Amino acid sequence: MNTTITSLSRRKFLATAAAAGGGLALGIDAGGIRSALSQIAIGGAGNGNELGVWVFIKPNEDVVIRIARSEMGQGSLTGLAQLVAEELDCDWSKVTAEYPTPGENLARNRAWGDMSTGGSRGIRGSHDYVRQGGAAARQMLLQAAAHEWNVPVEQLKVEKGVITHEASKRTTTYGKVATAAGKLPVPDLKTMKLRDPKDWKIAGKPLARLDTADKLTGKLVYAIDVKLPGMLTATIMDTPVFGNKLLGYDEAKVKAMPGVKGVYRVGDTAVAVVANTFWQAKLGLDALDPKWEETANNKVSSETIAVALKEGLTSKDGVFVGNKAGDADAALAGAAKKIEAVYENPYWHHVTMEPMNCTAKWTPEKCEVWVATQNGEASLAACAEAAGLPPSKCEVYKHHLGGGFGRRGFQDYTTKAVLLAKQIPGVPVKTIWTREEDMRQGRFRPIGQCKMEAGLDDKGNIVGFKMRIASQSILAFAAPQRLAQGGMDPIAFQGLNPSGPEGQFGYTIPNLLIEHAMRNTHVPPGFWRGVNNNQNAVFLECFMDEVAKAVGKDPLEFRRAMMANHPKHLSVLNAVAAKIGWENTKPPAGQFRGIAQHMGYGSYVAAAAEVSVSDRGRLKIHRLVMGTDCGHVVNPDQVIAQVEGSVAYGLGGTLHQKITIKDGRVVEENFDTYPSMMLEEFPKIETVLVPSGGFWGGVGEPTICVAAPAVLNGIFAATGKPVRSLPLRDLNLRA
Amino acid sequence: MAKLNINGKTLDLEVDGATPLLWAIREHADLTGTKYGCGVGQCGACSVHINGQVQRSCLMQVKDVKPTDQIVTIEGLADQSGRAVQKAWLELEVAQCGYCQTGQIMAAAALLKGKPKPTDSDIDAAMTNICRCGTYQRIRQAIHLAAGNKQQG
Numbered sequence: 001m002n003t004t005i006t007s008l009s010r011r012k013f014l015a016t017a018a019a020a021g022g023g024l025a026l027g028i029d030a031g032g033i034r035s036a037l038s039q040i041a042i043g044g045a046g047n048g049n050e051l052g053v054w055v056f057i058k059p060n061e062d063v064v065i066r067i068a069r070s071e072m073g074q075g076s077l078t079g080l081a082q083l084v085a086e087e088l089d090c091d092w093s094k095v096t097a098e099y100p101t102p103g104e105n106l107a108r109n110r111a112w113g114d115m116s117t118g119g120s121r122g123i124r125g126s127h128d129y130v131r132q133g134g135a136a137a138r139q140m141l142l143q144a145a146a147h148e149w150n151v152p153v154e155q156l157k158v159e160k161g162v163i164t165h166e167a168s169k170r171t172t173t174y175g176k177v178a179t180a181a182g183k184l185p186v187p188d189l190k191t192m193k194l195r196d197p198k199d200w201k202i203a204g205k206p207l208a209r210l211d212t213a214d215k216l217t218g219k220l221v222y223a224i225d226v227k228l229p230g231m232l233t234a235t236i237m238d239t240p241v242f243g244n245k246l247l248g249y250d251e252a253k254v255k256a257m258p259g260v261k262g263v264y265r266v267g268d269t270a271v272a273v274v275a276n277t278f279w280q281a282k283l284g285l286d287a288l289d290p291k292w293e294e295t296a297n298n299k300v301s302s303e304t305i306a307v308a309l310k311e312g313l314t315s316k317d318g319v320f321v322g323n324k325a326g327d328a329d330a331a332l333a334g335a336a337k338k339i340e341a342v343y344e345n346p347y348w349h350h351v352t353m354e355p356m357n358c359t360a361k362w363t364p365e366k367c368e369v370w371v372a373t374q375n376g377e378a379s380l381a382a383c384a385e386a387a388g389l390p391p392s393k394c395e396v397y398k399h400h401l402g403g404g405f406g407r408r409g410f411q412d413y414t415t416k417a418v419l420l421a422k423q424i425p426g427v428p429v430k431t432i433w434t435r436e437e438d439m440r441q442g443r444f445r446p447i448g449q450c451k452m453e454a455g456l457d458d459k460g461n462i463v464g465f466k467m468r469i470a471s472q473s474i475l476a477f478a479a480p481q482r483l484a485q486g487g488m489d490p491i492a493f494q495g496l497n498p499s500g501p502e503g504q505f506g507y508t509i510p511n512l513l514i515e516h517a518m519r520n521t522h523v524p525p526g527f528w529r530g531v532n533n534n535q536n537a538v539f540l541e542c543f544m545d546e547v548a549k550a551v552g553k554d555p556l557e558f559r560r561a562m563m564a565n566h567p568k569h570l571s572v573l574n575a576v577a578a579k580i581g582w583e584n585t586k587p588p589a590g591q592f593r594g595i596a597q598h599m600g601y602g603s604y605v606a607a608a609a610e611v612s613v614s615d616r617g618r619l620k621i622h623r624l625v626m627g628t629d630c631g632h633v634v635n636p637d638q639v640i641a642q643v644e645g646s647v648a649y650g651l652g653g654t655l656h657q658k659i660t661i662k663d664g665r666v667v668e669e670n671f672d673t674y675p676s677m678m679l680e681e682f683p684k685i686e687t688v689l690v691p692s693g694g695f696w697g698g699v700g701e702p703t704i705c706v707a708a709p710a711v712l713n714g715i716f717a718a719t720g721k722p723v724r725s726l727p728l729r730d731l732n733l734r735a
Numbered sequence: 736m737a738k739l740n741i742n743g744k745t746l747d748l749e750v751d752g753a754t755p756l757l758w759a760i761r762e763h764a765d766l767t768g769t770k771y772g773c774g775v776g777q778c779g780a781c782s783v784h785i786n787g788q789v790q791r792s793c794l795m796q797v798k799d800v801k802p803t804d805q806i807v808t809i810e811g812l813a814d815q816s817g818r819a820v821q822k823a824w825l826e827l828e829v830a831q832c833g834y835c836q837t838g839q840i841m842a843a844a845a846l847l848k849g850k851p852k853p854t855d856s857d858i859d860a861a862m863t864n865i866c867r868c869g870t871y872q873r874i875r876q877a878i879h880l881a882a883g884n885k886q887q888g
Contacts, residue, residue: 073832073868208828215833216821216840218768218809225767233762258751278771279758353772353780353834353867402770402834403867435773637828641873645831648869671777671865680859682871 049182051140052189053100053111054084054133061161061175063090067097068105068112069122070374071211072404073645074700075638076122078209080130082634083123086195086203087134090174091160097210102376103395115376118409118527120601120698123634127696128194135192137181141174144181148172197632197693206637211400223372223399224357228428231359232261234420235281236431238270238441239292241664242522245269249290260284266419274424278432297522298664305447305521305661306344312470312517313342313451319468319517320486322493326511331464335455339547343452343724345471345535347659348445348528349666349674354402355438358417361428362387367394367418370430372401374409382411386418405649406527410443410478436669443526444659446472450539455511460551461561464511467496467539473518474525474532492516494532495598495705496540501695503533503600506569507562523661529649530704533600538654538726541596541709546722555595555713556582568629568692573597573606575690576627580608591622594713596706603630603697607706609683611714617734621651621683621711629690630697639699640687646704647685652677654708655728675729738802741766742811745802752798757781759797760808768809768837772865779864782838783808789845809837816847816881823881831868839864843878852882 048058056064065084071077081097105112113129138158145163146153149170157164161174197204214220239246249271251263259280266272269292273284312318332338359370360383367387373379376398384391401408413433421429433441448471455464473489475482484490495503496514505514528534548558556577563570577583577595587593587610597606610623626643633639656675660667668674712723719733737748741764748763760769760783769792772780776794783792784807785800800806812821820843823829830836839862846853846861853861858878866874879885 073830075831208825209830212825212828212830212833215830215836216824218766218837220833221767222770222834224771225761227765227767277754277758277762279754279762351867353770353778353832353865355771401832403832405867432771435775641828641831641870644872645869648871649867652867652869670775671773672775676865676867677869677871678865679862679871679874682869682875685872 049178051137051178051181052133052186053108054130055088055137057174057178059175059178061091061094061173063088063095063161063174065095065097066100066112068100068115069126070115070117070376070398070401070404072117072374072401072408074122074642075209075635077211078207079123079634079638080126081210082203082205082207083127083131084134086200087131088138089158089161092202092207094161095210099398101395101397102380105377106380106391116378116409117374117404118406120701122700124602124696124698129189131194132189132192135194136187136189139187139192140181140184141177143184144177145172148177148180203634206635209638220400222354222402223359223370224354224402224432226359226370226399226430228359228361231428231430232274232276232424233278233281234272234274234429234431235278235285235434235437236266236270236272236416236420237285237290237437240440240666241292241295241297242524243297244292244295246271247291247293249288251288254284254288257284257287262424263288264420264423266416270416272420272431274420274429282434300522300661300664302661308519309447309449309470312519313449313468315517318519319515320488320492321513321515323496323498323505323512323514325498325509328464328466328511328513331511332453332455332466335463336458337456337551339454339456339550341452341543341546341722341724342449343539343542344449345447345538345726346657347447347523347661348653348657349439349442349659349668350403350405350407350526350528351439351671351674351676352401352403352405352407355435356413356433356441357431358414359428359430360417360421361426362418362422363426365393368397369414369418370397370399371414372399372408373411373414374401374404378409378411379414382414383418386415387422405529406531407443409527412441439669439674440666442659442666443478443524445528445534446474446525446532448472448535450535452539452543454543454547456547456551460553462509462547465509467514468517469515469536469539470517470519472520472523472525474527476518476520477525478527487518489516489518491532492518495536495600501602504566506566506597506599507559508565509562522664529646530600530701533598533701533705534650534653534708537596537598537705538709538712541598541706542712542716542722542724545594545713545716549716559597568604569597569599571692572604572627572629572690575688576606576608576625579625579627579686579688580610580623582608588622592714592717594710594715594717596709596713598705600702600705601698602695603628603699603702605702605706607703607710609710609714611711611718613715613718613733615734617732619715619728619733621681623686624683624707624710625686625688626703626707627688627690628699628703629692630699630702631691631693631695633689633691636689639689642699643687643703644685646701647707648677648682650704650707651711654711654726655681658727658730737797739764739797739800739806740802740804741806742808750797752796754797755793756783756795756797756800757792760792766808766810770834770838772835777865778835779842780835780838782841782864784841784845787845787848789842809841812841812844814844814848817844819881820844820847820877823877827873827877827880829870829873829877831870835864835866839866839874843874843881846878847882852884853878
């Protein structure tokens with residue numbers, strides 16, 4: 001049941017939706033365009049009736065669907081609403097969405113479940129219970145109509161929120177029966193029978209997003225745009241050398257500056273200037289010159305980290321085994337031919353377009369925060385801890401994120417905003433991180449090196465393979481309680497696991513050893529869209545091309561020979577190969593192809609690229625085919641958008657980005673020294689969706705990790721020289 | 736005190752002349768559709784029109800803008816090219832997180848005003864705003880759509 005959907009089909013569908021909804025064709029701010037806004041407390045949307053926790057129906061037929069996961073651009077707000085609406089059988093043109101607050105979730109015994117939005121789990125982690133919630137609401141509404149008419153519920157039909165009893169030719173609507181339905185008990189969700197995805201009418205369709213219009217007119221209130229009565233604005237500086245304490249500062253001069261209300265210590269390491277406006281606060285902080293202690297951390301640099309990582313490539317200490325088969329050492333010793341290479345990857349920063357910020361208001365009785373967060377419950381916990389209040393006396397108002405990418409799963413900025421606001425009771429304080437401070441205080445994609453050795457038999461087949469990754473552990477810093485027994489970080493092995501639904505190694509090699517030497521530093525690592533899949537896919541897939549070339553084999557054929565036991569990996573690899581014409585066409589003159597595959601976050605992904613490298617070493621990416629098998633597709637247009645976006649994020653890092661550590665601190669401060677991928681560099685992307693059904697894979701992250709190795713393998717084909725370190729801007733590809 | 740003409744209205748704002756125009760717009764005129772992204776003219780999230788030209792408002796100081804200069808922010812974008820761009824953005828579902836998109840739309844609207852039928856290389860040259868979500872492919876398509884160009888690329 002492989003299907004390929006392009007973005008063209010979506011436009012056709014949108015036209016239909018527009019005709020049904022009215023308004024859309026008339027102009028951007030005409031009636032009928034919906035926007036999900038989060039700033040109201042749940043139920044504040046007006047009178048109506050709650051039918052279970054996920055659905056709220058108003059007398060005017062409006063359907064409000066509650067969304068527990070955060071929206072940061074990935075589109076899952078719309079996808080989740082589609083899943084609920086699918087089972088509810090409501091009129092999609094009447095649907096809007098709202099966020100339940102984390103405080104409400106707590107007060108109602110976590111009725112909406114997990115609010116964490118990371119690991120590409122937004123939909124795959126909640127599809128079952130949100131669909132059950134939609135089905136339960138439908139059952140309550142039908143039951144209410146059946147009671148009113150005194151007929152068996154089985155005789156009722158519903159379409160787009162209109163309930164019909166054919167025998168008596170009576171009809172009613174969801175809006176009319178919602179009050180009665182709201183008084184009925186919510187049926188046991190586990191007993192709800194869910195629709196087979198092949199019968200979907202709302203889910204599975206490329207519907208327009210619910211949250212677009214206000215993003216195009218400037219009306220959407222991001223957290224950084226929050227304005228409250230009596231609000232002050234602050235900006236903050238934390239220790240540039242991670243871990244070092246704030247010693248002091250001379251505040252007299254700064255306190256006399258225009259608009260400045262005060263200078264406050266924030267925790268042990270940071271200082272903030274509070275003023276009437278951001279700009280006044282920034283001028284104050286610029287003039288403050290705080291002093292921090294010096295520790296051994298000041299001696300750490302990218303060079304000293306590289307030495308520690310290199311030691312990890314051969315060390316016996318702090319080494320964990322992630323995947324093992326047969327005896328790799330013996331196979332390598334007896335191999336007819338051996339290939340070896342060492343790769344390295346730099347720290348990367350998230351650089352969300354909206355810099356970190358949070359508004360907080362503290363009183364002895366209550367603490368409230370307005371924040372862009374990937375995890376509302378974690379924000380509530382951070383707020384409570386910093387406020388010194390129980391969580392039941394705290395509340396979090398979630399705003400759509402101006403980018404998340406993993407950065408806003410961490411709550412350091414919520415904590416600091418509350419610690420500051422607590423010092424000015426009753427006054428709302430918005431703390432905005434400057435871009436420079438945001439850059440310094442990142443949670444960085446961990447740095448690493450990887451040594452690989454392949455042993456081949458006389459036919460050029462890999463008989464033994466060793467892969468030793470030396471890198472920093474994210475979990476050891478961010479969530480030590482999630483480390484496996486013995487202190488192993490399972491996330492280090494993303495895409496390299498022997499089995500499991502998250503990310504299985506896609507090749508069968510008889511003698512295999514994949515290890516991680518954990519080498520931590522004082523630089524705080526974090527989950528960066530795609531996480532360790534990014535470098536693991538580059539290491540493995542680029543090295544595969546090196547080995548294929550060494551034995552004179554075609555990269556696609558070489559991979560296929562090891563993939564018979566991995567049909568889903570192979571299927572998506574074949575799909576991109578077919579789309580780019582790997583076997584039947586030649587690339588345009590001067591262009592070269594690269595291909596790669598991987599599995600991450602439960603989805604199977606592959607990419608094929610056409611690139612050229614000029615005589616002076618200038619790279620141009622002409623074409624990129626991206627494939628994914630994410631099992632079920634809830635909104636194909638949004639899946640395509642995520643694939644396109646992941647390419648920009650991943651290739652931006654590959655082309656341009658590197659965080660340098662010098663004297664213990666981050667060197668890069670803004671987009672001039674940490675560039676992003678730009679429109680003019682963006683290749684034509686063709687997305688191939690090959691959903692094979694039967695499982696729910698992630699979408700936001702998986703494809704990111706194959707774009708880079710496909711391009712790098714194209715460069716290797718063009719120049720004959722493997723690319724083993726990044727970013728590309730540091731290299732001369734023709735040297 | 737500064738006199739600024741924003742979206743056709745003359746405003747008397749209590750703001751120091753050395754304040755970047757971006758922050759005068761956001762914090763004094765209370766128009767928050769113009770975004771802070773970098774403060775150094777790199778990202779374009781703060782793009783506005785001044786006398787019809789797209790400008791990065793974080794790099795301009797309030798005192799550099801004359802009371803007669805016509806500042807247009809996303810909230811006041813109502814001319815034909817601006818509306819065409821917004822409608823194309825909606826139709827092609829360009830926005831992801833959306834934070835940069837008001838600036839992208841201001842840049843695209845200015846491009847179309849000067850070049851009603853832009854080529855791909857015109858778009859490459861004019862659209863230098865950063866989008867971290869990576870909506871570039873749809874931005875290009877939407878500009879072509881707004882221009883009524885046959886699909887390119």
